[in-house]
Amino acid sequence: xxxxxxxxxxxxxxxxxxxxWYLAGSAVGAVVLAMGIAIFAADSNLVVRxxxxxxxxxxxxxxxxxxGDRIDWRLRGRRRQTTFPGLEIVEYKAGAYSLxxxxxETATATRVDAGWPFSxxxxxxxxxMPASSPPGSPIILEMNAFQFRTASGSRIVPWRPRPMGLLxxxxxxxxxxxxxxxxxxxxxxxxxxxxxxxxxxxxxGVGARCSECGRVGQHSDPVQDDPDRPMLTREP
Numbered sequence: 001x002x003x004x005x006x007x008x009x010x011x012x013x014x015x016x017x018x019x020x021w022y023l024a025g026s027a028v029g030a031v032v033l034a035m036g037i038a039i040f041a042a043d044s045n046l047v048v049r050x051x052x053x054x055x056x057x058x059x060x061x062x063x064x065x066x067x068g069d070r071i072d073w074r075l076r077g078r079r080r081q082t083t084f085p086g087l088e089i090v091e092y093k094a095g096a097y098s099l100x101x102x103x104x105e106t107a108t109a110t111r112v113d114a115g116w117p118f119s120x121x122x123x124x125x126x127x128x129m130p131a132s133s134p135p136g137s138p139i140i141l142e143m144n145a146f147q148f149r150t151a152s153g154s155r156i157v158p159w160r161p162r163p164m165g166l167l168x169x170x171x172x173x174x175x176x177x178x179x180x181x182x183x184x185x186x187x188x189x190x191x192x193x194x195x196x197x198x199x200x201x202x203x204x205g206v207g208a209r210c211s212e213c214g215r216v217g218q219h220s221d222p223v224q225d226d227p228d229r230p231m232l233t234r235e236p
Contacts (some may be wrong), residue, residue, distance in 0.1 A: 022174060029177070030169035031161070034115040037086040038157045039148050050078045053092070061092060061109065066126055066141065071096040071105060086116035089156075103131030112145060112158045117172055120165035123158030 053075045061075060073094040082089040092109045107128045113119040123145025129138045144160030189199040197203060198210040 023170060026170040026174035026177065027166060029173045030115065030120055030166060033173070034086065034119075034121045034169070035157050035159070037084070037116060038112060038114040038121075039150060039155050041084045041087050043152055045084055047083045049081045049083070051081055053079050057090075057092065060111070061094060064111075064124060064143065065094075065107070065109070066128065066139070066143070067107075071098065073107065086114060088113045088119065098131040101131050105129060105131045110156055112156045113162075114158055115162070115165050115169050118165040118168045120162050120169045121158040122160050122162055123156065125156045 057079060058075060061073060065073060067073075073096045075092060075094050077093050080091040082091075090111045092111070094107050094109075096105050096107075097103065098105050105128070107126065109127075110125045112123050112125075114121045124143045125141075125145060125147070126143065127138060127140050130136055142156070145156050145158045148155045148157045192199045192202050198213065201210065201213040203210055203213065
């Protein structure tokens with residue numbers, strides 16, 4: 001059958017490869033957009049809110065803090081949440097008493113989620129001041145993020161993908177990118193049809209079948225071309 005021909009299988013494989021490349025390109029575009037938002041978000045448009053920490057914040061802190069369960073951290077005060085279309089920055093402060101020295105320790109964390117229309121990248125930056133004897137230096141590190149310096153200051157750029165958000169952003173990015181070519185092809189076909197040309201190749205003349213590319217129109221010929229068929233379909 002026709003579906004088993006090498007030509008058909010080759011065309012299907014090329015179509016699958018094109019779709020995979022298109023999805024990969026859409027995912028890369030979503031990641032680049034998220035990082036761009038994290039770097040170039042306008043400070044004047046940032047919206048700042050103070051909110052009380054909840055159970056989700058405490059769970060995130062305990063699962064992400066570099067010290068692990070060695071110290072019983074307690075979030076204190078309210079978290080500072082900064083938002084921008086495609087960007088969320090949440091700052092936490094916490095305190096604890098060292099089990100080794102009994103002295104107070106402090107820590108701050110900045111969590112960054114970026115992506116549009118859904119958050120597809122996440123990362124955090126930590127500042128830890130351990131209570132050691134003699135006093136030591138603070139620990140500053142980025143987890144799944146990196147620092148990028150701009151004219152307005154240093155920005156935390158996340159790079160760890162969030163699978164569901166990345167999938168949804170890739171779909172949206174692919175649809176937006178496809179609007180332009182699909183709209184242009186549709187407009188060109190309509191323009192060719194109005195001018196009396198084949199919508200597929202632009203060859204002059206509109207009929208049931210294009211004599212140039214062989215495209216079959218929406219309605220096929222009522223009478224098939226058959227040189228051996230008699231002119232009369234029945235005897236007089």
